[in-house]
Amino acid sequence: MIKRFIDFIDNAENIKKTRKLFYIILILVIFSDFFVHREHAAFFWDKIPGWGALYGFISCVLIIIVSKFIGHQGGVMKDENYYDK
Amino acid sequence: MSWFHPSIFLIFGAFLIPFLSGRVLKAYLVMIPALVIMTIFLMSPGTYWIYNFLGNEIIFGKVDKLSLIFGYVFSIMSLIGITYALHVEDKGQHMAGFLYMGSSIGVTFAGDYFTLFIFWEIMAFASAYLVFARREKKAVEAGFRYILVHIFGGVCLLGGIILRYIGTGSLLFGPIEHDSSLAFYLILIGFILNAAVPPLHAWLTDAYPEATVTGAVFMSAFTTKTAVYVLVRAFPGTEILVWLGTMMALYGVVYAVLENDARRLLAYHIVSQVGYMVTGVGMGTEMALNGSVSHAFAHILYKALLFMGAGAVIHMTGKRKLTELGGIYKTMPLTFTLYMIGGFAISAFPLFSGFVSKSMVVAAASHEHRPFVMLLLTMASSGTFLHTGLKLPYYMFFGKDSGIRAKEPPTNMLIAMGMAAFLCIGIGVFPGPLYSVLPYEVHFDPYTGDHVTGALGMLMFTALGFFMLLKRLEPEPTISIDADWFYRKGSRVFMWVANKPIAAYEGYIGEIYNLWFTNLTLKLSDFLWRVFDSRIIDGIVNSVASIYLGITSFVWRIFDVRVIDGLVNNFAEFWIDFGGVARLSQTGRVRNYAFFMLLGGGILISYYLFR
Numbered sequence: 189m190i191k192r193f194i195d196f197i198d199n200a201e202n203i204k205k206t207r208k209l210f211y212i213i214l215i216l217v218i219f220s221d222f223f224v225h226r227e228h229a230a231f232f233w234d235k236i237p238g239w240g241a242l243y244g245f246i247s248c249v250l251i252i253i254v255s256k257f258i259g260h261q262g263g264v265m266k267d268e269n270y271y272d273k
Numbered sequence: 274m275s276w277f278h279p280s281i282f283l284i285f286g287a288f289l290i291p292f293l294s295g296r297v298l299k300a301y302l303v304m305i306p307a308l309v310i311m312t313i314f315l316m317s318p319g320t321y322w323i324y325n326f327l328g329n330e331i332i333f334g335k336v337d338k339l340s341l342i343f344g345y346v347f348s349i350m351s352l353i354g355i356t357y358a359l360h361v362e363d364k365g366q367h368m369a370g371f372l373y374m375g376s377s378i379g380v381t382f383a384g385d386y387f388t389l390f391i392f393w394e395i396m397a398f399a400s401a402y403l404v405f406a407r408r409e410k411k412a413v414e415a416g417f418r419y420i421l422v423h424i425f426g427g428v429c430l431l432g433g434i435i436l437r438y439i440g441t442g443s444l445l446f447g448p449i450e451h452d453s454s455l456a457f458y459l460i461l462i463g464f465i466l467n468a469a470v471p472p473l474h475a476w477l478t479d480a481y482p483e484a485t486v487t488g489a490v491f492m493s494a495f496t497t498k499t500a501v502y503v504l505v506r507a508f509p510g511t512e513i514l515v516w517l518g519t520m521m522a523l524y525g526v527v528y529a530v531l532e533n534d535a536r537r538l539l540a541y542h543i544v545s546q547v548g549y550m551v552t553g554v555g556m557g558t559e560m561a562l563n564g565s566v567s568h569a570f571a572h573i574l575y576k577a578l579l580f581m582g583a584g585a586v587i588h589m590t591g592k593r594k595l596t597e598l599g600g601i602y603k604t605m606p607l608t609f610t611l612y613m614i615g616g617f618a619i620s621a622f623p624l625f626s627g628f629v630s631k632s633m634v635v636a637a638a639s640h641e642h643r644p645f646v647m648l649l650l651t652m653a654s655s656g657t658f659l660h661t662g663l664k665l666p667y668y669m670f671f672g673k674d675s676g677i678r679a680k681e682p683p684t685n686m687l688i689a690m691g692m693a694a695f696l697c698i699g700i701g702v703f704p705g706p707l708y709s710v711l712p713y714e715v716h717f718d719p720y721t722g723d724h725v726t727g728a729l730g731m732l733m734f735t736a737l738g739f740f741m742l743l744k745r746l747e748p749e750p751t752i753s754i755d756a757d758w759f760y761r762k763g764s765r766v767f768m769w770v771a772n773k774p775i776a777a778y779e780g781y782i783g784e785i786y787n788l789w790f791t792n793l794t795l796k797l798s799d800f801l802w803r804v805f806d807s808r809i810i811d812g813i814v815n816s817v818a819s820i821y822l823g824i825t826s827f828v829w830r831i832f833d834v835r836v837i838d839g840l841v842n843n844f845a846e847f848w849i850d851f852g853g854v855a856r857l858s859q860t861g862r863v864r865n866y867a868f869f870m871l872l873g874g875g876i877l878i879s880y881y882l883f884r
Contacts, residue, residue: 194603214737217730224722230639231647234723241730243648247655248738252746255530265531265751271761 217241276321276334278382279312279348280392283375287368299359302367306352309378313344320384329444332384339566339712343381343502346570347374349696350494350577357581357689358487369402370491377495381502385444386434389503393430393467397423400496403488404480412483418760419480422466426473430463449507461508467500468551469544470517471524475757477543478528482536482593486584489536493580494573497543501550501569505712510557518555519649522548526656530746531753533594535583535669539576542661545653546572546619552650553634556641559713564633567711571626571700575618578693579661582612585686586669589679595665595748600674607681609670611690616666618697620658620732626700628728629707629719636717655735663739668748 196202222237229235233243259265286305293301318341321334336344351374358370372395379392397420404416436456438444449457466473477497481489508514525545532538546568553565585608586601587593602609614625621627631654638647681687700707708715739746754762 194606197602210736214733217726217733221723221726221730224726226723227721228639230642231644234639238730240727241734243651244655244731245734245738247652247731248659248735249742251526251652251656251659252530252738252742255527256745258527259531259751259753264753264755265749266754268750268752270752270754 214241276316276319276336277312278322278333278379279309279344280375280379280382282308282312283351283371283378284395287371287375290364290368290371298364298367302355302359303352305371306348306355306374309374310348310352313341313348313378316341316344323384326387329387330385331387331444332446333379333388334382335384335446336382337712338710339502339506340381342566342570342710342712343498344378345710346573347378347381347495347498350374350573351378353574353577353689353692354487354491354494356692357490357584357686359685360683361485361487363406366403366406366485366488369399369406370488372399373403373491373495377499380499383446385446386437387444389446390427390431390434393499394427396496396499397427400488400492401480403492404484406488407483407485409483415480415483418757419476421760422473422476426463426466429459429466433457433459433461433463446503446506448509451511461511464500464503464507465514465517465551467496468504468547469497469500469521470547470551471521471544472756474521474524474544475755478537478540478755479757481540481543482534486588489584490577490580493539493543493576497547498569498573501547501554501565504551504554505562505565509554509562511555514551514555515643515646516555518548518550518552519646520548521545521551522650522653523656524548526653526660528753528755529656529660529664531749531751533596533748533750533752535587535593535595535598535665536580538595538660538665539579539583542579542619542657543576545657546576548653549631549634549650552646553637556637556643556646558637558641560640560717561634561637563708563711563713563715563717564630564635564637567630567707568627568634570707571618571630571697574693574696574700575615575626578615578690578697579612579619581686581690581693582608582615583665583669585682585690586679588686589682590677592675592677594750595668595672596750598669598675598677599672600670601677601679602670604678605670605681607687608690609666611687611694612666612670613662614694614697616658616662618701620662621654621728622701622732623720623725623728624698624701626697628701629704630700632719632724632728633717651731655731658732658735659739663736664746664748667739 218238218241221240226235233239282305286301289301290298316336318336318338319334320332321336322332324331324333354374355367355370358366361367376392376395376399380389380396383389383392401416401420401423404412404419406412433456434444436454436459437449440454440456449460451457462473466476469477481492484492504514522545525541525543525548528541529538529545532541550565550568550572553561553568555561586598586605589605590598590601592598618625618627621631635647635650635654638650704719708717
């Protein structure tokens with residue numbers, strides 16, 4: 189089983205297939221969010237279908253961009269020998 | 274049924290380790306944690322092992338639902354951790370591991386502050402050994418910083434305990450009145466330092482990645498989670514913790530983006546995850562506290578699994594930086610699979626343990642109607658999947674091929690990872706047993722339609738964002754400065770300021786030297802004489818010494834009623850004397866300068882320690 193798994197990943201064509209599968213999953217997840225029963229909506233956004241997906245995507249992009257900005261422009265990232273100097 | 278303290282097995286059992294070897298040792302190492310698990314699972318609630326001391330009750334066995342659930346997970350974790358470390362030859366590490374686990378369980382069942390504090394300090398010292406044990410210069414330095422920070426935390430805690438004792442006359446460990454007294458804050462600082470709440474968190478991210486591969490697994494489980502336990506016990510509903518916790522959940526995520534060292538990235542995610550628990554404690558409702566406790570339970574297992582996975586890679590490849598790793602899924606597929614189970618669990622995928630625990634804290638924020646807390650915690654969840662579930666495994670196991678062809682780790686490591694992985698999935702699929710042992714009754718079902726689809730949407734679109742921004746997220750060979758900068762570099766800034774004027778007046782140095790040298794000798798002799806003469810210096814030296822050596826003398830003092838009074842007096846005297854010194858510093862008297870020289874000496878010593 190493990191060998192099959194490795195061979196599967198090693199094959200470049202399978203990567204394309206995996207990507208397609210990934211997109212299908214994305215669509216399915218959004219789609220299913222329209223049909224679930226929402227009984228305990230504490231905030232207005234809890235009623236918006238696809239809110240989780242949207243917020244997840246925004247969060248991810250924000251985290252990457254803001255953190256890298258702090259790291260590079262904020263001077264947080266230093267040379268590896270910083271403390272040895 | 275009579276009660277037996279499970280820590281006895283571990284703490285006293287540790288001292289048998291040097292006399293055993295080979296298979297006997299291995300059997301012994303596994304048997305003891307198994308015995309501890311049995312003892313704790315057979316316990317029934319109650320208060321046991323109460324001793325009278327100074328007219329106060331010393332309680333070793335406070336067993337209720339809250340201490341029991343932590344007892345369960347700590348004992349399970351001790352078996353997993355020791356299994357992971359079975360191949361290690363260094364007996365010192367096994368001993369330190371045993372003491373560390375035993376004292377953590379000791380803290381869990383402590384019913385009063387004395388017992389708690391003693392176990393608390395054993396924990397700090399035993400865990401420091403796991404850092405020293407790597408025996409490299411960087412590890413030893415990090416170990417010293419680790420222990421110094423924990424001594425500071427211990428002193429705060431001790432100060433708080435003593436002040437509280439003076440104020441209330443009680444040593445019982447329970448919810449603390451929110452009276453904003455100094456005692457309240459000192460105890461809180463002592464606790465949140467161990468919970469790694471920024472800016473008191475840098476000891477964790479500094480030391481954990483420097484510890485031994487097996488030591489870091491223990492460390493990831495015990496120190497921060499005992500801190501969560503004591504916070505749940507003593508500080509439920511402390512508003513400031515809501516915001517500290519929310520902030521730390523995001524703080525860890527931001528640093529994880531920048532981090533290149535595999536285990537340091539995971540360490541930043543401990544900070545982030547403990548943030549959820551601290552937030553839950555701050556909200557203080559039954560649901561929030563249940564959330565904190567169940568999240569601590571789940572977290573110990575999946576975080577250990579992640580540390581074991583990353584540790585296995587480091588153990589087999591000898592590399593720890595993401596920029597130097599990549600493409601090793603070919604030869605370590607089992608490690609990869611097990612790691613990913615931990616990754617899905619921490620990311621709170623449905624059917625994994627994080628899903629049933631983390632969501633309880635977030636749902637508690639919704640119930641309490643705290644929109645910002647809820648949104649920020651959800652954002653941190655996205656960051657968690659981004660790093661632990663995507664970035665780290667992608668660059669460690671896939672990414673560009675580093676050409677490393679490392680084998681799978683030793684069987685005992687794989688077994689330990691398998692045990693943790695089994696529990697991560699088990700709890701996720703059947704949350705019932707975990708919910709039934711939570712401190713309060715659970716009215717929460719994680720598997721509702723909207724919750725599952727919402728979580729899946731959040732996670733899958735985080736993955737989409739990750740693959741879209743893959744180029745920007747490429748690890749960089751850098752380190753990130755954090756709060757530890759102040760004690761690693763800060764002393765050097767101080768020295769620079771001190772040196773600069775002297776360098777500028779180079780011509781006068783000889784003169785200055787003479788002046789100071791002669792003065793110094795004079796002052797020193799004067800000082801030595803006054804130590805015996807003046808009550809003030811005497812008091813300061815005694816008090817400072819008794820505070821800093823408090824840990825050792827504390828244990829000893831337990832047996833002497835009168836000296837405890839002395840300690841309390843000394844502590845009070847310290848502040849009176851300190852006030853006196855502050856007043857006297859204007860008089861120009863020699864003994865005052867002597868005090869400042871002592872202070873300067875301390876700074877100099879710390880400079881040599883940290884440079």
